[in-house]
Amino acid sequence: xxxxxxxxxxxxxxxxxxxxxxxxxxxxxxxxxxxxxxxxxxxxxxxxxxxxxxxxxxxxxxxxxxxxxxxxxxxxxxxxxxxxxxxxxxxxxxxxxxxxxxxxxxxxxxxxxxxxxxxxxxxxxxxxxxxxxxxxxxxxxxxxxxxxxxxxxxxxxxxxxxxxxxxxxxxxxxxxxxxxxxxxxxxxxxxxxxxxxxxxxxxxxxxxxxxxxxxxxxxxxxxxxxxxxx
Amino acid sequence: xxxxxxxxxxxxxxxxxxxxxxxxxxxxxxxxxxxxxxxxxxxxxxxxxxxxxxxxxxxxxxxxxxxxxxxxxxxxxxxxxxxxxxxxxxxxxxxxxxxxxxxxxxxxxxxxxxxxxxxxxxxxxxxxxxxxxxxxxxxxxxxxxxxxxxxxxxxxxx
Numbered sequence: 092x093x094x095x096x097x098x099x100x101x102x103x104x105x106x107x108x109x110x111x112x113x114x115x116x117x118x119x120x121x122x123x124x125x126x127x128x129x130x131x132x133x134x135x136x137x138x139x140x141x142x143x144x145x146x147x148x149x150x151x152x153x154x155x156x157x158x159x160x161x162x163x164x165x166x167x168x169x170x171x172x173x174x175x176x177x178x179x180x181x182x183x184x185x186x187x188x189x190x191x192x193x194x195x196x197x198x199x200x201x202x203x204x205x206x207x208x209x210x211x212x213x214x215x216x217x218x219x220x221x222x223x224x225x226x227x228x229x230x231x232x233x234x235x236x237x238x239x240x241x242x243x244x245x246x247x248x249x250x251x252x253x254x255x256x257x258x259x260x261x262x263x264x265x266x267x268x269x270x271x272x273x274x275x276x277x278x279x280x281x282x283x284x285x286x287x288x289x290x291x292x293x294x295x296x297x298x299x300x301x302x303x304x305x306x307x308x309x310x311x312x313x314x315x316x317x318x319x320x321x
Numbered sequence: 322x323x324x325x326x327x328x329x330x331x332x333x334x335x336x337x338x339x340x341x342x343x344x345x346x347x348x349x350x351x352x353x354x355x356x357x358x359x360x361x362x363x364x365x366x367x368x369x370x371x372x373x374x375x376x377x378x379x380x381x382x383x384x385x386x387x388x389x390x391x392x393x394x395x396x397x398x399x400x401x402x403x404x405x406x407x408x409x410x411x412x413x414x415x416x417x418x419x420x421x422x423x424x425x426x427x428x429x430x431x432x433x434x435x436x437x438x439x440x441x442x443x444x445x446x447x448x449x450x451x452x453x454x455x456x457x458x459x460x461x462x463x464x465x466x467x468x469x470x471x472x473x474x475x476x477x478x479x
Contacts, residue, residue, distance in 0.1 A: 211344055211451075212342070213448065214341075214393055215393050225456045225458050230453055264384055293398050
């Protein structure tokens with residue numbers, strides 16, 4: 092293949108990366124420069140790559156929740172006021188909402204379930220509330236995560252659950268709320284220094300930092316606690 | 322013994338259920354007087370947008386609320402299954418236009434989750450709770466809070 096052909100092929104990838112960088116920069120606004128280092132991300136791969144990623148993630152989640160309950164992984168407050176789960180190496184779940192990859196700490200999640208075809212809408216609810224989903228005899232509030240990810244230049248909100256057509260619901264907050272996702276990608280283990288942490292989270296408190304590799308927003312799911320948004 | 326006490330305290334309430342935009346809602350049966358087929362609803366000039374109009378109910382004038390509009394749902398043409406649920410709130414007798422009426426269900430207090438916090442006073446005001454019935458969520462409405470005190474007062478003067 093000639094050089095100009097290679098150049099042509101790689102252009103869309105470069106453009107996509109540039110667009111992602113612009114988007115993440117817009118989200119970040121001001122990022123402290125104290126912790127930007129080269130990254131080394133270790134992927135947690137199961138023995139068989141043919142296993143459905145959702146099943147794999149569900150298995151790891153179960154293990155994490157058991158470990159957490161048994162006190163194997165106590166959170167220690169870090170010197171930079173990092174979230175409790177980020178003081179030592181931590182596992183994160185990568186998932187996709189539309190074309191956007193997002194990361195959430197695994198220890199903060201309660202499960203991943205297949206998305207129902209419809210959910211129950213609540214009259215007069217906030218714009219970011221898609222509705223309620225029945226789950227284990229109770230109800231789970233479904234949050235429009237794309238609503239929060241939108242910037243002036245990037246409009247992601249789906250506005251309705253049917254417009255989302257998600258594959259899965261990621262559960263958090265003791266399974267009292269969840270958010271839809273289009274793809275559960277994989278689980279990786281990362282170190283605190285591999286994240287550009289935000290020092291000031293007055294605006295967009297849910298954006299705790301930016302992962303270096305893969306480059307994506309790291310979300311603090313606790314910031315979506317409905318009590319804190321009310 | 323403790324189990325028996327628990328059951329005794331777990332009171333049962335009855336709810337008239339109806340549909341609006343595909344979702345099932347319930348209002349306490351104690352506040353429902355009757356359910357009517359939709360006949361002529363006479364518009365009232367200058368009334369709030371959530372008031373559809375008035376009907377003549379055996380010689381009494383009853384104001385009919387457009388429940389879809391009150392709930393912020395898109396409006397819909399009347400159908401054969403549309404019904405007016407006549408309710409009594411604070412000595413006001415009013416009608417609620419709904420898409421259809423389903424059934425009367427019995428709910429134990431333990432089966433009712435308190436009003437979900439959705440960060441919006443408007444909705445949390447009149448949503449009393451939610452009940453998961455056979456994996457379908459039933460939204461329970463506190464009719465007393467469907468309108469503000471001021472609005473109920475206005476209603477009594479119509």
